[in-house]
Amino acid sequence: MIKQATVTIDGRDVPIEGERNLLELVRKAHIELPTFCYHSELSIYGACRLCLVQVEGRGIMGACSTPPEPGMQIRTSTLEIREIRRITLELLLANHEGSCPTCTKSADCKLQALARRLGVEKVRFKALHQPAPVDDSSPSIIRDPNKCVLCGDCVRVCNEIQGIGAIDFAYRGSQAAVLPAFGKNLGDVECVNCGQCAAFCPTGALTPKPEIEGVWKALNDPKKKVVAQIAPAVRVALSECFGATPGEDTTGRMVAAIKALGFAAVYDTSFTADLTVIEEATEFLQRKTKGERLPQFTSCCPAWVKYAEQYYPELLPNLSSCKSPQQMFGSLAKDILPKQMGVMRQDLVVVSIMPCTAKKFEARRPEFAPDGERDVDFVLTTQELGRMIQEAGLDFRAMEPESLDMPLGFHTGAGVIFGNSGGVSEAVLRYAVEKVLGKPLDKVDFPQVRGEGGLREAAFTLNGTTVKIAIVHGLANAKIVADKVKAGVSDYDLIEVMTCPGGCIGGAGQPVPKNGQSRRARTRSLYENDKNLPLHKSQDNPFITQCYERHIGEVGGEKAHHLLHTHYQNRRRLSGPEIPLGEGPASAARVQVKVCAGTACFVRGSQKLLHALTAYVEERSLQNAVDVRANFCSEQCGNGPTVIIGEDVLQHCTFEIAREALDQALAVQK
Amino acid sequence: MELTQSRPPAAASGPDKFDSVCAILERYSYQPAKLIPILQAVQNEYRYLPEGVMTYVATALKVPPARVFGVATFYTYFALEPKGKHVLRLCDGTACHVKQSIPILEALRRHLGLDEKNKTTPDMLFTLDTVACLGACGLAPVLMVDDVVHSRMTPAAAVKLVDKIRTREQSAN
Numbered sequence: 001m002i003k004q005a006t007v008t009i010d011g012r013d014v015p016i017e018g019e020r021n022l023l024e025l026v027r028k029a030h031i032e033l034p035t036f037c038y039h040s041e042l043s044i045y046g047a048c049r050l051c052l053v054q055v056e057g058r059g060i061m062g063a064c065s066t067p068p069e070p071g072m073q074i075r076t077s078t079l080e081i082r083e084i085r086r087i088t089l090e091l092l093l094a095n096h097e098g099s100c101p102t103c104t105k106s107a108d109c110k111l112q113a114l115a116r117r118l119g120v121e122k123v124r125f126k127a128l129h130q131p132a133p134v135d136d137s138s139p140s141i142i143r144d145p146n147k148c149v150l151c152g153d154c155v156r157v158c159n160e161i162q163g164i165g166a167i168d169f170a171y172r173g174s175q176a177a178v179l180p181a182f183g184k185n186l187g188d189v190e191c192v193n194c195g196q197c198a199a200f201c202p203t204g205a206l207t208p209k210p211e212i213e214g215v216w217k218a219l220n221d222p223k224k225k226v227v228a229q230i231a232p233a234v235r236v237a238l239s240e241c242f243g244a245t246p247g248e249d250t251t252g253r254m255v256a257a258i259k260a261l262g263f264a265a266v267y268d269t270s271f272t273a274d275l276t277v278i279e280e281a282t283e284f285l286q287r288k289t290k291g292e293r294l295p296q297f298t299s300c301c302p303a304w305v306k307y308a309e310q311y312y313p314e315l316l317p318n319l320s321s322c323k324s325p326q327q328m329f330g331s332l333a334k335d336i337l338p339k340q341m342g343v344m345r346q347d348l349v350v351v352s353i354m355p356c357t358a359k360k361f362e363a364r365r366p367e368f369a370p371d372g373e374r375d376v377d378f379v380l381t382t383q384e385l386g387r388m389i390q391e392a393g394l395d396f397r398a399m400e401p402e403s404l405d406m407p408l409g410f411h412t413g414a415g416v417i418f419g420n421s422g423g424v425s426e427a428v429l430r431y432a433v434e435k436v437l438g439k440p441l442d443k444v445d446f447p448q449v450r451g452e453g454g455l456r457e458a459a460f461t462l463n464g465t466t467v468k469i470a471i472v473h474g475l476a477n478a479k480i481v482a483d484k485v486k487a488g489v490s491d492y493d494l495i496e497v498m499t500c501p502g503g504c505i506g507g508a509g510q511p512v513p514k515n516g517q518s519r520r521a522r523t524r525s526l527y528e529n530d531k532n533l534p535l536h537k538s539q540d541n542p543f544i545t546q547c548y549e550r551h552i553g554e555v556g557g558e559k560a561h562h563l564l565h566t567h568y569q570n571r572r573r574l575s576g577p578e579i580p581l582g583e584g585p586a587s588a589a590r591v592q593v594k595v596c597a598g599t600a601c602f603v604r605g606s607q608k609l610l611h612a613l614t615a616y617v618e619e620r621s622l623q624n625a626v627d628v629r630a631n632f633c634s635e636q637c638g639n640g641p642t643v644i645i646g647e648d649v650l651q652h653c654t655f656e657i658a659r660e661a662l663d664q665a666l667a668v669q670k
Numbered sequence: 671m672e673l674t675q676s677r678p679p680a681a682a683s684g685p686d687k688f689d690s691v692c693a694i695l696e697r698y699s700y701q702p703a704k705l706i707p708i709l710q711a712v713q714n715e716y717r718y719l720p721e722g723v724m725t726y727v728a729t730a731l732k733v734p735p736a737r738v739f740g741v742a743t744f745y746t747y748f749a750l751e752p753k754g755k756h757v758l759r760l761c762d763g764t765a766c767h768v769k770q771s772i773p774i775l776e777a778l779r780r781h782l783g784l785d786e787k788n789k790t791t792p793d794m795l796f797t798l799d800t801v802a803c804l805g806a807c808g809l810a811p812v813l814m815v816d817d818v819v820h821s822r823m824t825p826a827a828a829v830k831l832v833d834k835i836r837t838r839e840q841s842a843n
C-alpha cells in the first residue's frame with residue numbers, strides 16, 4: 001500500500017487530500033491562520049502577509065500561495081511569525097481611520113477581530129495618509145477610502161465573480177488606493193450596485209448604504225402609515241444578526257419584531273413573487289409558442305438588469321418585461337392599500353426589507369416613481385433591520401411569533417424559493433408545465449434546476465416540445481451565456497440570472513457570513529420553508545386569483561401591464577467627457593457632430609465613420625464651421641452606430657447619411 | 671496587422687491624433703495584453719493621456735476603464751494632465767541638490783508663474799517638473815529641456831534658456 005502523503009503541521013501529520021495550498025491544509029487541521037486577502041472563491045493574491053508559516057528548510061512563506069508537498073514540515077506560530085504578523089497589523093492600523101465605535105462594519109470587522117486575536121495593544125507607527133473624502137454617491141454602497149487596507153478582495157470579486165471591474169488599484173506606493181475609473185465616484189461608473197465588494201471587504205471601507213434614519217422618521221410621523229414587505233431570503237438569515245446558527249427560519253418572530261418597531265402591517269414579497277410567476281410564465285409561454293424573443297431572460301435581479309442595460313443593449317428585448325417582485329409589490333400596494341387602510345396615497349410608506357443592496361437602486365429608478373412619488377419609499381437590508389431591532393432593544397430570540405398580514409402576506413412555496421438560485425425557474429416550471437400539460441403536477445419539485453454551480457442547465461420535454469433552461473449566478477457567468485445568445489449559438493429558451501452567489505440568499509445586504517456554510521444553510525432552509533407551507537404553486541394562491549378578479553383584470557392584460565410590467569433602456573457606463581477631435585473647445589457657433597464610440601457603436605463601425613467624417617471636414621476645410629467629437633454612448637446602442645449632428649440623432653448611421661445631414665446643417669447655419 | 675502609413679508628427683492636429691490612436695490600436699491588434707505599449711504610443715500623440723481617450727482605449731480593448739486608469743497611474747511615466755509643449759525637468763537628486771538646484775527651481779517658478787501644484791503654464795508652452803536623478807551628477811546641477819541636457823545651470827541661465835525658447839516659438843507663429 002502506498003503511504004498517504006502528509007505534511008507535518010506543528011508536529012501533527014496531516015494528509016494531503018487535494019488541497020490547493022498550505023492554508024487549506026492548515027485550516028483542515030483546525031488551525032485558523034489569520035488572513036485578509038484569501039477567499040476560496042477568488043484567485044490568490046498573497047498580499048496581506050498574515051498567513052505566514054515557517055516551512056523547514058525554506059523559511060517563512062505565505063501559506064495561501066504555497067502548494068503542499070509531501071513531507072513538508074511546517075510551524076504556524078513561532079515567535080518570529082508572531083512578531084511579523086503583529087507588525088503587519090500595526091502597520092495596517094497606523095493608516096486606518098480609528099472610528100471603530102461608529103463604523104457600521106464594527107461587529108463584523110476582520111481588522112478589529114485580528115487585532116484582538118493577535119494581541120495588538122498599541123500601534124507604534126504614525127499615519128502617513130491624508131484623509132480622503134468619503135464617497136456616498138452610490139445609492140447602494142458607501143466607500144470610505146480611509147478604512148481600506150488594500151487587500152484587493154473587492155477588486156477581485158468585482159472582476160472575477162461579476163466580470164465588471166468597476167474598481168481597481170490605482171497609483172502606487174504610499175498613494176496606492178482602490179478607486180473607480182479616473183477616480184470618479186462609484187455612483188458615476190459602471191458599478192451595478194450588487195454590493196458583493198462590500199460583503200467581501202474585511203473592513204468598513206465598503207459598506208451597504210443605510211436608510212434607517214428615514215424609516216425611523218416615517219415610523220414616528222403620526223400622519224404616515226408604514227407597511228413592510230419582506231423578501232424571501234431575509235427570513236432565513238435575520239437571526240444570524242443575533243448570533244443564531246445560519247439557516248434558522250424566523251418568519252414569525254421577524255413579523256413580531258417589525259410590528260414592535262411600529263409598522264402598521266407586514267406583508268410578503270413572496271406574494272408578488274407568486275404574481276411574477278404567473279405574469280412571467282405567461283409571457284414565456286406566449287414567446288415560446290410564437291418563437292419570438294427567445295431566450296427569455298428573467299428580470300427580477302436589479303443588478304443584472306443594470307448590467308444588461310450597460311453591456312447588452314441588443315438583448316434588452318429578451319428580458320422579461322415583468323417588474324421585479326419588489327416593484328410589483330410597490331405599485332400594487334400603492335394602488336390598493338390606501339383605500340383599504342383609509343389613508344392618502346402620499347401618506348402610505350412602503351418599506352422593503354431585502355437581502356440586496358441593488359434593490360436600493362432599483363427603487364429609485366424614475367420609471368418606478370409615477371408622478372415623482374416612489375412606489376417603494378425605503379429599502380432596508382437584512383442587516384439594517386437587525387440593527388433597528390437592536391436599537392429598539394427588542395429581545396429578538398424571545399419574541400412571540402406573529403403572522404403576516406392579509407392579503408398581500410399570503411404566499412405559496414413557489415414565491416419563497418425565489419430567494420435561491422434556480423428558484424425562479426422552478427417556480428415558473430410549476431406553473432408552466434401544469435399549464436402546458438393541462439393537468440395538475442404529480443410532483444411539484446424540480447430537483448434538476450437546483451444546485452450550487454454558477455452555470456447550470458436543464459431540459460424538459462413537454463408534449464413533444466423541448467424547453468431548455470440555463471441558470472446562472474454571478475455576472476461573469478451571465479456574460480458567458482449572454483455572449484452565446486448574442487452570437488446566435490445558444491439553444492436556451494429561458495435563462496435565470498441572479499447576480500449574487502447562490503441567488504438572493506447570498507445577497508450583500510445579508511448578515512456577513514461567518515463561514516462558507518452560511519449560504520448553504522440558508523438555501524436549505526428556504527426549501528424547507530416551501531415544504532412546510534400548505535401550497536407550492538403560485539396559481540393555487542387564492543389571494544392572487546382574487547387580486548386578478550378585483551384589481552388587475554386579465555393576466556397580461558392592460559392593467560397588468562401598467563402595474564406589473566416595465567421597460568428597459570441602454571445605459572452608458574461612465575459619466576465622462578467627449579474626445580475633442582479638433583483643436584480648442586467646442587463652440588456654439590460651429591455645427592456639433594458627435595460620433596458615438598461606445599462599445600455597441602464601436603462594434604458597428606463607428607471608428608470608420610469618425611475617420612470618414614473628420615477627413616471630410618478637413619478636405620473641405622470646414623474646421624471653422626464644424627466640431628467633430630467622439631462621445632461615449634448616446635444611449636441608443638440598439639440602433640447604432642449613432643451620430644448626433646446638431647440636435648438630430650441619426651441611428652444606423654452611414655457616412656452618406658451623416659454627410660447629407662451635415663451639409664444640411666451647414667446650409668441652415670449660413 | 672502592421673501599420674503601413676508613416677507616423678504623423680508629434681504635434682499633429684486633433685483629427686490626425688485621433689486617427690493615430692485608431693492606428694495604434696490596430697497596430698497592436700486590439701490586444702489587452704499590449705495595454706502598456708498602447709498607452710505609451712497614445713501619450714506620444716497627445717503628450718498626456720486624456721480621460722476620453724483612455725475610455726476609448728478601454729472600450730476598444732474590452733478592459734474595464736478602472737484597469738486602464740490603474741495602469742496609467744501606476745507608472746510615473748504616464749501623465750494624466752496635459753503637458754506643455756516643452757518639458758523642463760530639473761534634477762533634484764542629491765548631487766544637484768547640494769549644488770543648489772532649489773534656487774533654480776524657485777527662479778523658474780517665479781519667472782513662469784508656476785508653483786508646486788501648477789506645473790504647466792496657461793499657454794501650454796512649458797511644464798516644469800523635478801526629477802529624482804538624471805544620472806548626470808558630474809554635471810550638476812542639471813536641467814533637461816525636452817531631450818537636451820543642460821549642465822552646470824544657474825538661476826539666471828535657466829531663465830535665459832526659457833526666454834530663448836519663448837522667443838523662438840513666438841517668431842514661429
Ligand code: SF4
Nearest residue numbers: 158191192194195197
Ligand atoms: S457593488 Fe458590485 S458591481 Fe459595484 S463595485 Fe461592488 S462588486 Fe463591483
Ligand code: SF4
Nearest residue numbers: 148149151152154201
Ligand atoms: S476596500 Fe475593502 S476589500 Fe477593497 S481593498 Fe480596501 S479593505 Fe480590501
Ligand code: FES
Nearest residue numbers: 046048049051064
Ligand atoms: S492570505 Fe495569504 S497573503 Fe493574504
